[in-house]
Amino acid sequence: MQGDPEVIEFLNEQLTAELTAINQYFLHAKMQDNFGWTKLAKYTRAESFDEMKHAEILTDRILFLEGLPNYQRLFHVRIGQTVTEMFQADRQVEVEAIDRLKRGAEVMRAKGDITSANIFEDILADEEHHIDYLDTQLELVEKLGEPLYIAQLIEQPSEA
Template identity: 95%
Template sequence: MQGDPEVIEFLNEQLTAELTAINQYFLHAKMQENFGWPKLAKHTRAESFDEMKHAEILTDRILFLDGLPNYQRLFHVRIGQTVTEMFQADRQVEVEAIDRLKRGVEVMRAKGDITSANIFESILEDEESHIDYLDTQLDLVEKLGEPLYLAQLIEQPDS
């Protein structure tokens, strides 16, 4: 099925964002694991996998519309050095995604591509959930301070 070029471009732009987020979240998860924060690393890794699912859905839709998914492009990967910087960097990715998804839904609906709009709305719901989690964590870090916040994330190895 031949898709609208503007819709395909929005789908590809969001695909680029998802591929970037996969890398950013995965590296943050590996860093968190290395820093001894396994609980946080597990959650961040799951977020990376969520973004991978989004990338798969977008890829399928682009191909269905006879477009070519662009896997060669990435946005800037923002890597934090502290837990606060990681959360802030990840939050920025989500803020940008939410704006892009909302704009995309409007364009897709105006062009009559309800299925693509529904896909964007589903991804939007997930991204709003991600940003809610990040806002909560940033609020906790602010209230508790990084050392106390991180103390909750440390697990002792089994003896």
């Protein structure tokens, strides 16, 4: 089925964002694990995998619309050095995604591509959930301070 070029461009732009987020979240998860913040690392790794699922859905839709998924570009990967910087960097990715998804869904509906609009709206719901989580974590860091916040992220290995 031949898709509208503007719709395919929005799908590809969001695909680029998802591919960027996969890398950013995965590296943050690896850094968090290396720092000993194992609980946070597990959550962040799962977020990276969620972004991979979004990328798969977008890839399938682009191919269905006879477009070519663009896996050759990434947006700027923002890597934090502290837990606060990581949350802020991840939050910025989500803010940009939410704006793009809202604009894209509106264009898709106007062009009569309800399925693509629904895909964007489903991803939007996931991104809104993630930004809510990040906002909560940033508020906790602000209230508790980084050292106390980080203390609750540490898991001791189980005895062998």
